[in-house]
Amino acid sequence: MSDIKKFMYLNRRAPYGTIYAWESLEVVLIGAAFDQEVSLIFADDGVFQLVKGSDTSESDMKNFMPTYRTLGDYGVRHMYVDRASLAARGLSEDDLIEVAWEDYETEEEVDNIVEIVDTDQAAKLMAESEVVFSF
């Protein structure tokens, strides 16, 4: 187990209307095979990606909202959400989905890896990451 790097996926766009959110999610799912330390951060319209109860039945888009809830199983340890972006859109933590994480070997569990952070902290987290993917 060498060279574990800190990966950060920055998501700034609304979930539907463009392919960015789904592409980001797919890269996270595929990248999970590489055993890195993976975090996601949601800012600007990207916060809408985690809002509960999205309904795409009247559009041609697949509803991939449920897929975020399995990210803990794909090795994602943190999903940060920018507080100011939420507030600017009239949203709060209660509007967001919860994502659980569990280590099957040690049975260590985290009920929810979604965490609201201030912009300063978000910037610091990105600065500490060795690889940042921006979507």
Added chain:
Amino acid sequence: MPIEVNGKTLETDEEGYLANINEWEPGVADVMAKEDELDLTDEHWDIINFLREYYEEYQIAPAVRVLTKAVGKKLGKDKGNSKYLYGLFPYGPGKQACRYAGLPKPTGCV
């Protein structure tokens, strides 16, 4: 190649995955297994049903290692390992079992 299931013709893609997941019925798995010369046991069905439930909940087919971990948790540690799963599905538990379950090919699977 379309497949015939209980008198119905179902479209598949070039790799044999069902084109429309909503057309799945248990007979699909039986027909596909027969083509692979595999007899489906209750142990196979445990995995197929598990995959369908996983898809229903998360809208994706799980990667093999996620499947392995999740099976271990749900069906017991003796089943949550690749030896057991490859024993059941020699063409790869991700690909073959997902195909029988009517799911798309797992994301990231080549």
